[in-house]
Amino acid sequence: MGTDASDHTTASRATDRPGDASPFALGLLLRRAHWRAAAVMAEALRPLGVELRHFAVLMVLVDRGATVQRDLAAETGTDKAGIMRVVDDLERRGLAVRKAVPGDRRARAVEITDQGIELFDAAHVAAAPLAERLISDLSPGEPEKLRDLLTRFAYPADGES
Structure with a gap:
């Protein structure tokens, strides 16, 4: 006999609702948490005239210095x-510049400008009070614990993806 959809209980179906124990629940909750955090950070960046996608590149450039586009x-x-x-977009705004890579005529490295550094720093100032909203429902010590757990989850010690 075949099974149809009515044979399955809703308890085994993945959701992102609190208490879901399905194998997909963690990923779905992380997705929802990302959406919420991204919306708050986008709100912080909007007055500065950049989007999260721009800021993500600026973050890499601040962390690593000049970086080729493929990286x-x-x-x-x-x-x-x-x-x-x-x-x-970043070049038009004067926030980054492309430079030739010595020894590779086709590659271009992107480098953050002084204006890009200023915007990067301003974004952190603008984001601080909004970031507090993200953790307002957590108890003392929980934001640090959450950050630690997410860091270990995102960067496993054994290098596994």
Whole structure:
């Protein structure tokens, strides 16, 4: 006999609701948490005239210095065409510049400008009170615990993805 949809209980179906124990629940909750955090951070960046995709590139540039576009794409989870558009936007705004890579005529490294550093720093100031909203429902010590758990989850010790 075949099974139909009515044979399954809703308890075994993945949701992102509190208490779901399905194998997909953690990923779905992380997705919802990302959406919420991204919306708050986008709100902080809006008055500065940049989007999260721009800020993600600036973060890589601050962390690593001049970086070739293909590495920026990999680090930010952006495709080749998307990273070109983001870097074009940053260049137009004077926040980053492309420079030739010695020994590779085709590659271009992207470097943050002084104006980009200023915007990066201003974004952190603007984001601080909004970031407090994200953790307002947590008890003392929980924000640090959450950050620690997410860090270990995102960067496993054994290098596994």
